[in-house]
Amino acid sequence: MSNFSKTFSSTLGRKLIMCLTGLFLCTFLVVHLIGNLQLFANDGGYSFNKYAYFMTHFTPIKVVSYLLYTSIIVHTVWAIIITQKNKAARPVSYAVKGANGSIWSSRNMGILGTIIFLFVVIHMSNFWYKYHWGETPYIEYHTDLNTGVTEIKELTAADYTQYVQYVDNNGIEIIKSKDLYKEVAFAFSSPIYVAFYILAMAALAFHLLHGFQSAFQTLGWNNSKYKPLVNFLGVWVFSIIIPIGFAAMPIYFFLFK
Structure with missing residues (x-):
């Protein structure tokens, strides 16, 4: 086995892969939210449909999209591997568990990640798949x-x-x-899907509450110099603003469209 392979198969290497793919996915969330804000434009879906076409046909973005799909798969697989190895190394749970919110999220990253992954699969089948190969x-x-x-x-x-x-x-x-806008309106007319969407955004909030700060800790940037900024971004931007921004979309369509 080469030194490169040994590095990325080690515990630190796996955490580094989780860190880098996770931060890339965080960047995607910001871009995706900004683009999806076109859903709130009162123009019959004109702005959103133009945005959807641009995102699926502009070559550089199409290339980045393959990196996105790869990151989702790698992040999920490595999370499972790390979780299983942690369980194997510590077969007996700690007797005392903290009641602190961030500690709860760190203990339940597997559950949170499973909810998010299930949401991604359903979300892509409802929109991405139908837009490319369905009857939109x-x-x-x-x-x-x-x-x-x-x-x-x-x-x-x-x-x-x-x-x-x-x-x-x-x-x-x-x-x-x-007319992807029409697909969105149809999907968000279902109270079950809206409820699941909100649940997934709550899971995303707790997942990012721990994951974002953990990524910078892996990189060694969660020291006294950067910690205030990392904490601010992790809590306010990625754990509050972004999940609420996404959750507002199904609520808006369900109540007002």
């Missing part, structure tokens, strides 16, 4: 570039085609795209 309907937007007014035209299956964007001789921008 098409919609057409006619925007007058002089007034900024947009008209929406529902399309029948006979009108379905690839994404189209052009400006006609009258200064009307015409965009025909898959």
Whole structure:
């Protein structure tokens, strides 16, 4: 076995892989949330559908997406390996367990991670899979570039085609795209799915409460110089703002759409 293989098969190596894939996934969460805020635009899905097309057809982003899928799988597999090895090394649980929230999250990272992984699988089957290979309907937007007014035209299956964007001789921008916005509205009309989505975001909050700070501890950056910033980002940004931001979407659609 090479030194490289030994390094990444060691306990520290596994934690380093978990750290790097976890921080990459944290970066994705920020970008994904910013993009999904287009769902709150009151424009019949125009902004969100344009964003969805851009994210699935812009080549650099398509390349990064494969890194994302790999990171999810590696992060999950390595988490299982680390959990099993920790159990093998300590077959008897500690007699006394802390009641502190962050300690609870560190003790239950396996459960939290399982909920999140299940959510990712369901979430991608509902949106990512249907958008690429399912029967996501098409919609057409006619925007007058002089007034900024947009008209929406529902399309029948006979009108379905690839994404189209052009400006006609009258200064009307015409965009025909898959209506992922409609898929989102349909999914979030289910109280069961909305409840599961919120549960998953709660699990994500606790998962990140421990995981984000743990990643910087693995890197050796959780010292007195960086700890206040790491704690602030870990608690307020990744454990509160981001999960609430995502949870607000199904609640908004369920109550107001």
